Amino acid sequence: MHDTPSTGPHDLAVVGTGVIGALTAYYACLREPGLRILLVSHGSRVHGATALSAGFDTLTGRDEVQRELALRSTKLFDKLAGELPGLPRRRLAVHWVVARSGAAALDATLAGGSRTTPVDEEHRQALGQVFPGLRVGGDQVLLSSAPMAVGGPRALADRLLDHVLGRPGSMLAEGFRVTGIRRDGRRLELTAADGSVLTARRAVVAPGPWALDGPVADAARARGARVKKVVAFHVLTPPPPGAPALVFEDDDAFLLPDEPGGRWILSITSPDWDRDPDGPLTIGPHDRALALALLERHVPGFVPHLTGGRVFSDCFTPGHLPVVETAGDPDVVMAIGGSGSGYRLAPALAEHALTLLYGRTTAP
Template identity: 30%
Template sequence: MTRRLLFIGSGILGMMSASAAAKAGAFSEIIATEQAFGSIGASHYSGGVHFPYGRQARTRSLTRKSAVALAAMAGSDVNGWYRPLALRVAAGPDEAINPAQFTEPLDAARPDIGSLAPNFSDDTRFWNIGGAHVADVPALIAQLQRELVAKIRVAHGLRCIRLREKGDAAEAEFATGEIITADAVILAAGPWIVQPPFRELAETFSIRIKKVVALHLDRTSTPDDPLIFMPGVDAFLLPQPGVSRWLFSYTSADWDVRPETLACGLSRADLRAGRAVLEQFCPELGRDLTFGRVFCDAYSPTGPPVVARLMSKSRIIPAGAANGSGYRFSAQLAREAVALAAEDITVPRG
């Protein structure tokens, strides 16, 4: 029997899910659509950082399972899209660190914090921890598309304008006039999920969009420098030796932004907010945050991402709202979304 699976959105979650679906073999036809050519959404701006951490049991589980799957995908070719990293956890003098929130053991034995060591406050505490890596997310998406070229159809330039349940199928209509009917639809639209025609689904799951900012620190980094994670302020410093700088990602407080309005770049407020966070640990480095990148991502109200049916028999499955951690959770979220889509939900005809 022919079973068709449709993906709306071909970022990291969409393509990881398409790969999982091709391997599972539950669908005879797989179509992945993307409204642009290539990845222009959150995946394009992603730092690709994977660290073994989660505030909730659900996010820790996603992190652990995805880490195993991503390492297996990378195999021995660690010079491609995947690069293992040493990781240091940093905390202020009065900040409590909960070891249970990490999926790997913390080790306080004389951590080497690399070339930025002289810039940290003397009262900053550090731990060693394993299990971190960084990925070139657009390169991974391109690799998946090459690997799947004979197994799935990837359709660029298709903007969905209507998505609905229709009898025992789901139907997506695109701005080109094309209509695709499928047995199941995995909606991996990233921050566009709050816009028509998906807005009702987003409201049902209370999904909101928040700005994501990563600033470029104008200090040279080396291949031996570690990733430095600051869980208390939800920020990290990522060495980028290939471009002779660091990437500083911090948590923005700007909610309900729209992806199409962020093309104007960083604001003065973005720089000011990032400098204030970094200067809690490195008082002299804030002035070296002068440029960077800004976009947005979908966030769930409870923290863990959304992978669910709207109703028990629904054929439309929103997948995402990964709170800026789409890559870190992608492998396991993809498996869960495909497993849900593959369930037999045939409605008896009356």
């Protein structure tokens, strides 16, 4: 293949235009303003988990590494808000239902040394007006933590991609399904399913749920990556202004107010593993049964309003710890394993990917 002004070699190819890929490209522009960046998406430019994620940014982590990623991402999100005014992001109060015996373990997951506090009776009664029929089991406690954030992953990715594509020499290749990346001298060749080729000097592969079908598939499988269905129901009753989130820690589920949509989002943990992200994904009767059982236990007043929702898939890794490392070539970095937390950890993951390629961190 012969290089042309439109095909490369670009300085950096970012494979995957979800929120991790978009942030990677954006930060690359800040680090090296003259970089020619190639954005590659096998479908439309923002789809998959980023298009459908609720954007709940809990400042938590399963281990110290994930907590550090969460803290770093929060700092970077705050910086983004100053650089790109008008991004959808707001703080909200968060309450937790957890087994009494698990309260200390919950505190251990909170980043930055934060701790929960018990909800007193007056506050509990007020929460009952927001969550009708609120119930907490006899072996459970209702706790409050510091406010956390909710953002708009799709709006953020779109804004970042617009910024990158406004730079001279950068371009977007949609419908280019990368099946392999190989070195050809001082450049990388990205080959698509139809045999077409694009070139770049370096590449970051952030494929979301398509990690097991593409140029880093073998490396992803070697690290135990699997694809799982993610389900979020809609509870069609308007949340009051300033409504808090309610996290069911032992069920790995949460209720999140979607004030612009005039509804609540109920995210549950689906038991459906090893799902093809390109296959038909639907909310099944077993998903609805799980959601109804959860609401009947804790917020029975929401049961009549549980109607439809959103379903997608994500790549999960052991321990739910994302993997950001080189993949077969020092100029190819993969960022995989969002494990349902890809949005809230995305800034730190993007920063790490670029540090592996360029050897330094420029953001604060």
